[in-house]
Amino acid sequence: MSGKIAVIGTGRIGEALLVGLLGAGRAPDDVLVTARREDRAAELRTRHGVRVVENAEAAKLADTLILAVKPQDLPALLDELAPHVAADRLVISAAAGITTAFVESRLTPGTPVVRVMPNTPALVDQGMSVISGGSHASERHLDAADAVFAGVGRTLRLPESQQDAATALSGSGPAYFYFLVEAMIDAGILLGLPRDKAHELIVQSAVGAAAMLRDTGEHPVALREAVTSPGGTTINAIRELENHGVRAALIAALEAARDRSRELGAGR
Ligand SMILES: NC(=O)C1=CN([C@@H]2O[C@H](COP(=O)(O)OP(=O)(O)OC[C@H]3O[C@@H](n4cnc5c(N)ncnc54)[C@H](OP(=O)(O)O)[C@@H]3O)[C@@H](O)[C@H]2O)C=CC1
Numbered sequence: 001m002s003g004k005i006a007v008i009g010t011g012r013i014g015e016a017l018l019v020g021l022l023g024a025g026r027a028p029d030d031v032l033v034t035a036r037r038e039d040r041a042a043e044l045r046t047r048h049g050v051r052v053v054e055n056a057e058a059a060k061l062a063d064t065l066i067l068a069v070k071p072q073d074l075p076a077l078l079d080e081l082a083p084h085v086a087a088d089r090l091v092i093s094a095a096a097g098i099t100t101a102f103v104e105s106r107l108t109p110g111t112p113v114v115r116v117m118p119n120t121p122a123l124v125d126q127g128m129s130v131i132s133g134g135s136h137a138s139e140r141h142l143d144a145a146d147a148v149f150a151g152v153g154r155t156l157r158l159p160e161s162q163q164d165a166a167t168a169l170s171g172s173g174p175a176y177f178y179f180l181v182e183a184m185i186d187a188g189i190l191l192g193l194p195r196d197k198a199h200e201l202i203v204q205s206a207v208g209a210a211a212m213l214r215d216t217g218e219h220p221v222a223l224r225e226a227v228t229s230p231g232g233t234t235i236n237a238i239r240e241l242e243n244h245g246v247r248a249a250l251i252a253a254l255e256a257a258r259d260r261s262r263e264l265g266a267g268r
């Protein structure tokens, strides 16, 4: 399944996907986007050279629709799109919490729906997208969704029952790392370093650690132990992290994110 792709609701994640798709070599003519404000439409045209069209036109012209509006805006959007979406189109929803059953219930019976939880590093082709099929999505539709998101990073198929957990891990995940980096830069300030130098030291350490995690295949415990010298500096920092319950805080944080994803889908 190739042809035109439309990003409907081009905000933060929609634009990240758009940039990723264009960067992955998709022709601007094959990508349509929609926006509900003219100033945003103009911005998208200027920045990316893509066609910004009405939602109904995107639904008619595109073979694949990626719905990237907030979960709260999705019901109204589906009502607007439904009359224009032929049942042979592939509808991909990126909305946190919203089930494929809900999306299907608002469209022509039999329309294939795939739920995807992407993340913003798609902007730099380092996205993580978790993919689940609805009841009318065949292997061909899942492959088509996979092909779209594989252009902007890694993809993983999971049962839809695990999408709320995946949302907590990888959908929201980048925010936790930014939060930790922000806190560590502040620590650098406390230790007397200039902000730009603290920023450089922490960001490159984060990039290096991420590359080690991905490329060595080593368990994070083994990588951490390799940094932690007997009687050295690192173990003193680790003791403070444990004293302050950072591990428990992270577990509670991800559980709260999972619960919020469930709430966003509840009743929809
Ligand atoms: N941000 C992230 O990291 C991730 C977000 N998601 C999911 O992606 C979705 C979007 O999130 P995010 O990008 O952060 O949110 P944003 O608010 O940045 O983007 C949503 C965009 O949709 C537009 N919009 C809303 N209704 C319509 C409509 N009827 N027609 C056309 N455009 C419309 C909004 O317009 P306006 O600017 O006028 O409000 C906005 O530009 C959410 O469902 C979220 O759960 C999934 C993974 C990661």
Ligand SMILES: O=C(O)[C@@H]1CCC=N1
Pocket: 096, 167, 171, 172
């Ligand atoms: O915070 C949110 O609800 C969205 C979904 C995953 C990341 N951002």
